[in-house]
Amino acid sequence: MKDMEATVAQAVPAASPDAERVEAARRGDQQAFADLYQAHAGRLMTVLWRLAGGDRALAEDWLQDAFVQAWNKLDQLRDPAAFGGWLKRLAINLALGEKRRGRLHSVDADVDASAPEPPWPAADLDLERAIARLPERSRQVLVLFHLSDLGHAEIAEIMGIEPGTSKAQLHRARNLLKEMLA
Amino acid sequence: MNKPRIGDSELDRRLDALTRVAEPPVGAWSAIEHRIRKRRRSMAVPAGLAAAAVVFGVALVVSQLGSAPTYPGGAAEAMQAEVRAMRVAAPETPVLADAESPEALMAAWQDNQQAIEQLEQALENDPGNRMLLEFLTEARLRQARLVRSIGRNKTPNNQRSMNL
Numbered sequence: 587m588k589d590m591e592a593t594v595a596q597a598v599p600a601a602s603p604d605a606e607r608v609e610a611a612r613r614g615d616q617q618a619f620a621d622l623y624q625a626h627a628g629r630l631m632t633v634l635w636r637l638a639g640g641d642r643a644l645a646e647d648w649l650q651d652a653f654v655q656a657w658n659k660l661d662q663l664r665d666p667a668a669f670g671g672w673l674k675r676l677a678i679n680l681a682l683g684e685k686r687r688g689r690l691h692s693v694d695a696d697v698d699a700s701a702p703e704p705p706w707p708a709a710d711l712d713l714e715r716a717i718a719r720l721p722e723r724s725r726q727v728l729v730l731f732h733l734s735d736l737g738h739a740e741i742a743e744i745m746g747i748e749p750g751t752s753k754a755q756l757h758r759a760r761n762l763l764k765e766m767l768a
Numbered sequence: 769m770n771k772p773r774i775g776d777s778e779l780d781r782r783l784d785a786l787t788r789v790a791e792p793p794v795g796a797w798s799a800i801e802h803r804i805r806k807r808r809r810s811m812a813v814p815a816g817l818a819a820a821a822v823v824f825g826v827a828l829v830v831s832q833l834g835s836a837p838t839y840p841g842g843a844a845e846a847m848q849a850e851v852r853a854m855r856v857a858a859p860e861t862p863v864l865a866d867a868e869s870p871e872a873l874m875a876a877w878q879d880n881q882q883a884i885e886q887l888e889q890a891l892e893n894d895p896g897n898r899m900l901l902e903f904l905t906e907a908r909l910r911q912a913r914l915v916r917s918i919g920r921n922k923t924p925n926n927q928r929s930m931n932l
Contacts, residue, residue: 616801616804616805619804620797620801623792623797623800624792627792627793627796627797628789628790628791628792629788629789629790631790631792631793632786632787632788632789632790646796649793650796650799650800650803653800654800654803654804657800657804658804704787704790705790705793706787706790706791707787708787709785709786709787710782710785710786713782713783713786714786732783733783733786733788760776760779763779764773764774764775764776764779765773767773767774767779767782768772768773768774
């Protein structure tokens with residue numbers, strides 16, 4: 587009997603923590619949504635800060651907007667266990683969309699735009715700053731490819747470009763980084 | 769002399785070593801919480817008002833049903849008596865200013881007629897409800913006044929459309 591229970595337990599995958607939190611948040615449980623924030627905001631922030639070229643205020647604005655949008659659109663999420671990927675896509679779309687529209691945010695006056703300081707203990711400050719200094723399109727492709735684990739097809743779709751253009755931009759970004767880090 | 773560029777493998781190694789997860793920004797959650805709470809509250813207020821209105825309406829109907837005396841002679845006779853009383857009591861002075869346009873008077877007459885029909889329908893389901901009878905009497909009284917007002921501005925079309 588115990589063997590059968592163990593077999594059943596192994597066969598039925600445990601519900602992911604995200605799925606349970608999403609279901610609770612859909613019912614209006616803000617604490618569950620706060621838990622989702624704790625689980626995903628840190629990872630998302632590193633991507634957004636780099637997409638923003640080291641502008642922390644802008645990255646935090648995007649982060650807030652992404653979570654507020656996620657809260658409002660939770661009912662549209664088909665697979666609650668896929669919340670992380672869905673949120674990342676939502677935040678990236680938001681960030682790139684705002685860049686496309688040319689919306690400017692107030693930049694923290696205390697921050698040196700040429701030498702931005704990541705809001706976390708930087709493992710490689712030279713590389714972080716070199717990425718921040720890349721031309722915008724090249725930086726976006728590099729961040730999405732190397733630091734967001736997206737493929738060229740997905741990057742092309744998100745940015746509204748051809749996959750070949752994405753590859754070319756990545757090649758350019760890498761060459762520039764190699765020069766800057768020499 | 770140019771410095772040698774770093775190689776692809778060195779670049780990949782350094783990119784892989786970059787921080788992928790940081791502490792979530794401290795102040796951002798409180799801002800998010802404020803924004804989603806504000807939205808939820810603004811959505812909740814109309815729902816609360818609607819619920820309160822339903823409760824109030826149900827309470828009103830229940831209290832009226834509980835206290836409303838029935839007419840011993842039957843609803844139809846009671847209504848006829850009310851209407852006769854209304855006809856007697858209807859004042860000669862118009863309820864609406866003479867300056868009202870014929871269109872406005874007709875619109876008011878049609879609205880009132882619709883209310884009368886709804887009250888009559890409600891009374892069929894609840895013949896002894898005194899409050900409904902009172903409303904119906906008032907509506908018919910108002911209708912009589914409107915008819916008089918319209919009569920002062922009457923047009924052939926208006927006269928035909930009203931079943932007086």
